[in-house]
Amino acid sequence: MDTAVVWFRDDLRLDDNPTLTDAVAAADEILPVYVADPRRQGETRYGTDKRGPRRGRFRSESLLDLRDSLRDCGGDLLVRSGRVESVVPDLAERVDADAVYAQTKPATEELGRENAVGDALPEDVAFERRWTHTLYHIADLPTPYDRIDDTFTPWRKEVEAGASVRDPVAAPETVSTPDRGLDPGEVPTLSAGDREVSPVDDRAVLNFSGGETAGKERVREYIWAGDHLRKYKQTRNGLLGADYSSKFSAWLAAGCLSPRWIHREIKRYEDERIENEDTYWLVFELLWRDFFQFQFRKHGADFFAPTGIRDIHKEWDRDREAFRRWADGETGIPFVDANMRELNRTGYLSNRGRQNVASFLADALGVDWRWGAAYFEERLVDYDVASNWGNWAYQAGVGNDSRDNHFNVLSQAERYDGGADYVTTWLPELADLPPEYAHRPWRMSDQEQAEYDLELGTDYPRPMLDVEARYRELRNR
Known part of the structure; x- marks a missing residue:
């Protein structure tokens, strides 16, 4: 195909991002885009904010890092504000795209907006979704997600016995973004209504800086430079300091790091240094994370009811x-x-x-x-x-x-x-x-x-x- 739009969501990375890699392989030109949808902010029905300033800042830093990485590959990241079901189809039409590639998510609001984008695309524009947020791919589960066990331990044992973790896919070497006179747009920072982010407290366990670059550096520091993985299970219940646990979660949540990429680093550590119960336990925690992703695909909005699933x-x-x-x-x-x-x-x-x-x-x-x-x-x-x-x-x-x-x-x-x-x-x-x-x-x-x-x-x-x-x-x- 000639042109594909890549809609970045919670997959703000180049390494092990099948959404981007598949688009690059299929199309001559790639238009990467991120949409700051106003519905991701604002007040919830519980009187809280949907996204506080610290996570907002982490997201902004992650987008800036992603844009720098794409530019290093010859591409760019367009940033727009608005409802995704309006912005993404409009951009696809403006560049005469043959397809839109996007990460698929299991949660109800995210899945609803994703479906709305697909419904708004012209019939001749393909909507290619990729599952990229878990360690195990949803298609590789021994039991289909809608019939998986609702208890973690039997589910974990079944998956460990009957499925394999796919190899991470390499980041594309080049990304060719079409020159159609489109303004790249500004990466959103805190809006006028947001509270300011207070300075980093010197008691904080870590200064969480957003982006794939910072995430990979945290992995390097924790696993390789600090050699902390060999005692992870022993220290994971700590309360003070940077290294009682991995603290990879912020980068996993925003998709700056993929769980498969982290899994590969764990396996490399086991091959080169030590394999023990502690190294396995970090994989175990990734499995807990997977479990809830698949459970949300199974049960959906029931998770938000007072009576639960x-x-x-x-x-x-x-x-x-x-x-x-x-x-x-x-x-x-x-x-x-x-x-x-x-x-x-x-x-x-x-x-x-x-x-x-x-x-x-x-x-x-x-x-x-x-x-x-x-x-x-x-x-x-x-x-x-x-x-x-x-x-x-x-x-x-x-x-x-x-x-x-x-x-x-x-x-x-x-x-x-x-x-x-x-x-x-x-x-x-x-x-x-x-x-x-x-x-x-x-x-x-x-x-x-x-x-x-x-x-x-x-x-x-x-x-x-x-x-x-x-x-x-x-x-x-």
Whole structure:
């Protein structure tokens, strides 16, 4: 064919991008385009923003990096604003394209817009979709996605036994973009209505810079230079520092890195250095990510219902004040507050922290879990719709592999933050307390509060509920 449009979505990379590679192989000229659709921003029905400023900045950096990479190959990236079902067909018509190539996504809004683009294209323009966001290809699953097991472990075992990870495809050496007098357009930054991004907090575990170049550098630093993969399983429940976990998630979510490319790096590490349970465990985590992508293709909008995919009916509280205190890190429960303040200041939270604050909101407070999922959507730099909503539904007891037991944030804090280093990092007002009081400051007498110069209710909030009694209640129900 003469000309193909490549519509970039959450696949902002050149390496292992079959959408781009197949288009380059099929057409003489390629028009790469990214559309800043206004529906990806704005307020959700839960009163949160669909995309906060940190993820917005990461997206802008990723687009700038993608444009630079395409220009290095002789091409360019056009950036437009508007509804994708209007912008993409219009560009296809203007360059007389024979086909539009695009990544396909499993989530409902993304899939709906993708279908709208296909419906709006002229009949003589082919719509070529490529599945590019998972480790295993959807066509290679031993059981079709609409019949896969809803429990992770049997699904994982079946996939590991009956499917193979495809080899990554190489980035194209050249991309020939037609010169039709089209303005490349400006990469969007924060709009006037967006909150400004606060400076990087020196307590942040990592400065997440967007783009394939930065993502590959993080892989190089973590796997190769730091040699951290050999102990990944041992350290993955850490809370402080850059290297207790891989932190590849932001680049995976935006598609700056492909899971297959990371998988190849893991296998190369195993061949050249060491293969052990720790190296496997990073692949295991990629499988969890895959699982939720395929589950969203199977169950769709059911993941956003209060009853989840299991149709579990619970009485959810919709207490705005309780939710606000949770979101602001003002619950008076230090481990919860420390995690929420880290999230608010940096856009990132450890997996251990995510599990605990989700459990506190859904289990201890009984607040509608979807409010928490929506707040994470706004705040997380590594937000991925399937992973986020799938994990929240799981913790709320309405999703896959759902927990019948809650996380006790008090015992979790003492287990994973025994010296209270994490809590006092994010709650410096508690820094002078011994660990047992840093985790449970309400146990201090008035005399001890005076001794440590910390007044509950003034210097740090009193707990919003008797959390120890609440956990006894949950344990005995």
